[in-house]
Amino acid sequence: MYRDLFASEPSVVASAPGRVNLLGEHTDYNQGLVLPTPLPYQTVVEASATQGLEVYAENFQELKRRGLEEPKQGDWLDYLAGCLWVLRRRGYEVPGLRAYVRSQVPMGGGLSSSAALEVATLRALRELYGLPLDDLEIARLAQEAEVEYVGVRCGIMDQMASSVGRLGYGLLLDTRDLSTRLVPLPVGxxxxxxxxxxxxxxxxxxxxxxxxxxxxxxxxxxxxxxxxxxxxxxxxxxxxxxxxxxxxxxxxxxxxxxxxxxxxxxxxxxxxxxxxxxxxxxxxxxxxxxxxxxxxxxxxxxxxxxxxxxxxxxxxxxxxxxxxxxxxxxxxxxxxxxxxxxxxxxx
CATH class of the missing domain: 3.30.70.890 (GHMP kinase, C-terminal domain)
Incomplete structure (x- = not known):
């Protein structure tokens, strides 16, 4: 945990879920309709403010450090660096992040582990630095970080489901205008x-x-x-x-x-x-x-x-x-x- 590694308490704890898509596959990057639902598996980011990036990933059992001016390196830290990068590009003063990351969202199974990490990181940064960001803007920034910094040409479905979705509901999302509607899943x-x-x-x-x-x-x-x-x-x-x-x-x-x-x-x-x-x-x-x-x-x-x-x-x-x-x-x-x-x- 954060305290064991950094010898202090985290200032904030934020989380975000993975998702599974019920209907609407390969439509989001075609401005189409999708129906994902969040899963009861969370990515948790315990964090404090610092200069640059210092992040321990429990799933990899690895601590990485990087300056904010350093280029991306093709590793898992890029996803967190991208969140800082996109916020700084928007003019927000975010000097850095020290974090302990743990995740229940399986990687490589199509359950949006990267979006959960991005949304959880941006939620932590929002709380740390008092940023005026709602959940829709968090989703937009998360996708922007993954597309323009990490370099993955993803649609916005994953980030929207993680940021604005609700357990027990499908999220009808129109990716053309980002309008949403919660649809209750069947009881039983x-x-x-x-x-x-x-x-x-x-x-x-x-x-x-x-x-x-x-x-x-x-x-x-x-x-x-x-x-x-x-x-x-x-x-x-x-x-x-x-x-x-x-x-x-x-x-x-x-x-x-x-x-x-x-x-x-x-x-x-x-x-x-x-x-x-x-x-x-x-x-x-x-x-x-x-x-x-x-x-x-x-x-x-x-x-x-x-x-x-x-x-x-x-x-x-x-x-x-x-x-x-x-x-x-x-x-x-x-x-x-x-x-x-x-x-x-x-x-």
């Missing part, structure tokens, strides 16, 4: 996050490739983003070369699934919501081509053992699935999945 059901045991080794390169394909599809269709299109434009996609039409079709249909999913939840139609989760996975597998045989197998096993719906979550190319399961059937579901897919790891 559990959101199960299951790691496939396949590391997301190709996720970053595949993610960037899909972004470029969507941008090329927009250029050929004469629109600034795929959000400008509707389901009525589906026939136009058939004229696009290579995989571009399939990529655009996934985004269009996924936006529609998000809206239908919200309606199903609000009407208490859990079965319909589960069907939409499976349709999303099918589209990610066939049109967006980011699934793997292991993820497909895990989804099939989850459905066989009682999940109402299941799909891959995150960028794909490995990582985790999300399933919706009746609470009363959860233990039987869990045992059945582990028997049929021994590599599964329940979070």
């Amino acid at each position: 059901y559990r959101v199960a996050v299951v790691d496939s045991g396949v590391p997301r080794r190709l996720a970053e390169s595949g993610y960037n490739t899909r972004r470029r394909e969507c941008e090329e599809a927009c250029a050929r269709l004469g629109v600034s983003s795929l959000r400008e299109l509707s389901m009525a434009d589906l026939p136009r996609l058939e004229g696009l070369p290579g995989p571009l039409g399939r990529r655009a079709r996934h985004v269009l249909t996924e936006n529609t699934r998000v809206l239908e999913g919200v309606r199903a939840l609000e009407e208490g139609d859990v079965g319909r919501f589960g069907e939409l989760m499976l349709a999303s996975h099918t589209s990610l597998r066939d049109d967006y081509e980011v699934s793997t045989p292991e993820l497909d197998r895990l989804v099939e096993v989850e459905l066989r053992h009682g999940a109402v719906g299941a799909r891959l979550t995150g960028a794909g190319f490995g990582g985790a699935t999300v399933a919706l399961v009746e609470e009363a059937r959860y233990e039987a579901f869990r045992q059945g999945v582990l028997e049929d897919y021994p590599k599964a790891r329940f979070l």
Whole structure:
């Protein structure tokens, strides 16, 4: 803990959750609709003011120091340095941060460990230096730090879910204007996050490739983003070369699934919501081509053992699935999945 390492008490303690995405995958960087929900796993930052950066990461058992004028170094400290960088670029006086970081959010599973770290760090800095930042601005700054400092071309869904989401609710987020609505999740059901045991080794390169394909599809269709299109434009996609039409079709249909999913939840139609989760996975597998045989197998096993719906979550190319399961059937579901897919790891 902070006191043991730095021989003093932290001035502030801040935290932020990871998230899982229920519907709306690979739509956020296309100005589309998403429906994430926060998870009960937190990243905690115990912090005090100092000059420069001095941070111990419990998960890595590593202490790092860096001056604020030093360049990024391609390591985990970049995420905290980026938070200071973006605040200083906005004109805030933030001379530094001494912190002890611990996290329950699994890394590399598509559950937004980086966004949780950024949001928790910015919350700590907000309290330390009395910064006039609301939770929406925290999300904006966190994404800006990751995109422009760390260099990951992420959308804003992860940071929004971590900063303004609420446990027990889906967060309907329109990434075009950042408007949000909380949607209650069904009572008596559990959101199960299951790691496939396949590391997301190709996720970053595949993610960037899909972004470029969507941008090329927009250029050929004469629109600034795929959000400008509707389901009525589906026939136009058939004229696009290579995989571009399939990529655009996934985004269009996924936006529609998000809206239908919200309606199903609000009407208490859990079965319909589960069907939409499976349709999303099918589209990610066939049109967006980011699934793997292991993820497909895990989804099939989850459905066989009682999940109402299941799909891959995150960028794909490995990582985790999300399933919706009746609470009363959860233990039987869990045992059945582990028997049929021994590599599964329940979070």
